[in-house]
Each structure stands twice: as C-alpha cells, then as structure tokens.
Amino acid sequence: MTWHDFAPFTSSNIAAVRYDEDHLLLEVEFLNNTRYHYYEVPPQIALAFDQAGSKGTFLASTIKGHYRYSRV
Template identity: 85%
Template sequence: MAWHEFAPFTSSNIAAIRYDEDQLLLEVEFLNGSRYQYYEVPPQLAQAFDQAGSKGEFLAASIKGHYRYSRV
C-alpha cells in the first residue's frame, strides 16, 4: 500500500488520518487507539478531508454513514 499521511492537525478525538489512493482506502485512528478503514473513498473527498478545518465534523458529515468501513 502507498499511504499518504494527512498534514499535522489538532483534534479532540482523531489522532491520525491516512489515505491510499490506489485502493481508495481511508484510515482514521482515534485518540483512544481504535482504527477504522473506510472503503471506496474518492480522492477528491480525501483531499477535502485533509483540508477541512474540523476533522471530526467532516468525518461525521461526509464519511460516516456514507462509506463501508471496518475496525482494524
């Protein structure tokens, strides 16, 4: 996999985010240590997520409930 790490950010809930454009796979790691992978996320949406001011709000509004996921 060719992961792209998101630019550094501050969040009250999210520790790290990375994206694999070849597999359309988005991975979100939370501060509690849990990790989730979201499938078939288009590159444009991952880029918008990377640039979002609030990662938690973007995740809730644009990712959760819209894409299949699994806990890693």
C-alpha cells in the same frame, strides 16, 4: 500500499488520518487507539478531508454513513 499521511492537525477525537489512493482506502486512528478503514473513498473526498478545518465534523458529516467501514 502507498499511504499518504494527512498534514498535522489538532483534534479532540482523531489522532491521525492517512489515505491510499490506489486502493481508495481511508484510515482514521482515534485518540483511544482504535482504527477504522473506510472503503471506496474517492480522492477528492480524501483531499477535502485533509483540508477540512474540523476533522471530526467532516468525518461525521461526509464519511460516516456514506462509506463502508471496518475496525482494524
């Protein structure tokens, strides 16, 4: 896999985000050390997430409930 790490950011809930465009796979790591994979996330959505001012708001409104996911 070829991961692209998101630019550094500050969040009260999210520790890190990275994206693999070849597999359309988005990984979100939370501050409580849990990680989730979101599947079939288009590149334009990942880019918008990377550029979002609030990662938590974007995750809640645009990712959760819209893409399949699993805890890893």
